[in-house]
Amino acid sequence: PHACIPGHGQVLSDACWVWCQQDLLGRGQVLTNAYWVSMFPYLPEEDYPSIELLDDRKVAYREVDDRGRASKGKSINFVATFPKVSPVDIMSVIKDSGRYLIDEKLKLNMDGEAKNKILIFGGTGNLGTYMVKASIKLGxxxxxxxxxxxxxxxxxxxxxxxxxxxxxxxIIQGELKEHEKIVAILRQVDIVISVLPFPQVLDQIHIIEAIKVASNIKDGELPNKMVEVARTKRRGCGSSEFACKISCKLREYYKEYPQKRFLPSEFGVEEDRLSFLPPFEACLEKKRKIRRAVEASGIPYTYVSANCFGAYFLNYLLRPHEQHEDVTIYGSGEAKAPFTYEEDIANYTIRVANDPRxxxxxxxxxxxxxxxSQIELISLWEKKTxxxxKKVHVPEEELVKLTETLPFPDNVRASVLHSVFVKGDLVNYxxxxxxLEASSLYPDYKYTTVDQLLDVFLVDPPKPALATF
Incomplete structure (x- = not known):
């Protein structure tokens, strides 16, 4: 053993594999930008097959003799644990007293897992603000x-x-047509979430084109460059046989690793399996075009249908900010609709974006x-207040006529009311x-019920608002 020469480590491609000889005290050199390091004693190359990947975060080798050589078949006497990160960042078990090293500071959760970097478009809007806060909250x-x-x-x-x-x-200030700026930002992140409003839905084409150029939002296959490095017998890699063993283990792990992806601005109805009156249908056709563009690009994606925004629709239907004696019921009032509080939409979405499933x-x-249903909702509100x-009914025929005679965007709102609260389209499939259904995916998450949300309305009624189309 001899003292480490400063800067003597070698980085192999984007896999970040590093080797370094130990000094007389068995200490490996710690690079100045190292965030986490675990070292282990010298292990001769012929004994590399005795090394095991215990799981996606631990490596062990067998008991060593008095010369520091691993003895096959002996009990495990050393375990190195490292943060759970993408396989391209996992350090290889290496010759000449190697170590695991992550050469940049990664944000880790309490379990030592690296957190994906999230870019949000439309993050200063209504739902976007919830989305940003949820991303921060989840680290x-x-x-x-x-x-x-x-x-x-x-x-x-x-x-x-x-x-x-x-x-x-x-915060990056810019316009969606600033292609090079967006590409540069995309190369720094793992997940892209668009929360752009309806008027900007088609502008997501600029995001899709930039993702294609940035080329780092890819599917879950192990990068070819990493496989090539793993199979090459190079200083710092150990035997080719062992490198292949590591490569196979990493492939198995990578299937379960949260893939990078794009979440386009959806969050409302499931437009691919429902049809609506013309004004609303015209809006949703734009969203369908974005879906088809995402699929044609080969970019990994997740679509989210959050249905009725809870605070928005309850506010619209019940008008808690007003002193009024009547409520409007569209149709019979018996059709049911699913409501999701905006804060829950955001918290679920950040989880969904990081979930390989x-x-x-x-x-x-x-x-x-x-x-x-509207009737159930009004009854609940009456009990609380x-x-x-007084119930004022708007018949279906009148609502349909309003979609034909009102100017844009009021005709779109009438179309939404017809689909959701008269036809009950959101529960009819x-x-x-x-x-996948969100509450089934994450049974540990305690979402806000309509009953609980109405309790909030009693104390702090929201200001009236109308969606843009």
Whole structure:
């Protein structure tokens, strides 16, 4: 053994495999940018097959003799545990007193798992704000691409930027047509979530084109370059046989690793299996075009159908901010609809985006406790307020006529009301084999029930708002 020469380590490609000789005290050189290091004693090459990958985060080798040589068939006497990261960042077991090293600071959770970097488009909008806060809450390095602030920007928008920045969010100000800027940002992240509003749905083509150029949002196959490195007998890699063994283990692990992906701006109805009155149908056709563009590009994706935004629709139907004596019922009031609180939409979505089970799948948010009819909803609200409301019915025929006579975007809103609360379209289909339901995927997550949300409305009723189309 001899003292390590500064800078003597070797990095092999993007797999970040590093080797370093030990000094007289058995200490490997620690590079200045190393975040986590685990070392083990010298192991001769002929004994490399005795090394085992115990699981995706541990490596062990057998008992060593008085010369420091591993003895095959003996009990395990050393285990190295390292953060759970993508296989391209897992350190190889290496010759000449190697170690595991991650050469950049990664954000880790309490279990030592690396967190994906998330880029959010539309992060300063209504749902986007919830999405950014959920990403921060779950420990992800978070980036927001937002339109530039101007002298005309509202004080609320300016304060939101400041709030995000104080929480560690990286805000990139720009326009969706700034192709090179977006490509540069995409190369720094793992997951892309679009929360752009309806008027900008087709602008997501710019995001898709940039993802294709950035070329780092890919499927879950082990990178070819890594396989090539693993199979090459090079200084720092050990035997070719062992390298292949490591490669096979990494392939097995990589299948379960959260793939990078793109989540386009969906979050409402499941437009591929439902049809609507013309005004709303025209809006959803734009979303279908984006879906087809994503699929044609080969970019890994997840589609999210969150159905009715809970706070928005309950506010629209019940008008808790007003002192009124009546409520409007569309149709008979008996058709049911699924509601999801916006905060829950965001918290579920960040989990979905990191879940390998949801890659190239549709995830639907349809919690059983939150599927109610207008009549059930009004009855619940009457019990909480202690008031009885006069019911004003709008027949289906009248609502259909409004979709034909009202100007845009009011005709779209009438179409939505017809589909959701008269026809009950959002509960009139079964989940397919490629569909997943959020509350079933994450039974440990305690979502907000409609009953609980109405309790919030009693204390702090939301301000009236209308969706843009």
């Amino acid at each position: 992800h390095p978070t980036f927001v691409f937002a339109r530039p602030l101007t002298p005309q920007s509202t004080i609320n928008k300016i304060n939101l930027h400041k709030e995000f920045q104080s929480s560690g969010v990286t 949801t890659c190239n799948k549709m995830v639907i948010y349809k919690m059983q406790k939150n599927i109610l 202690g008031k009885y409301f 079964e989940l397919g084999e490629n569909d």
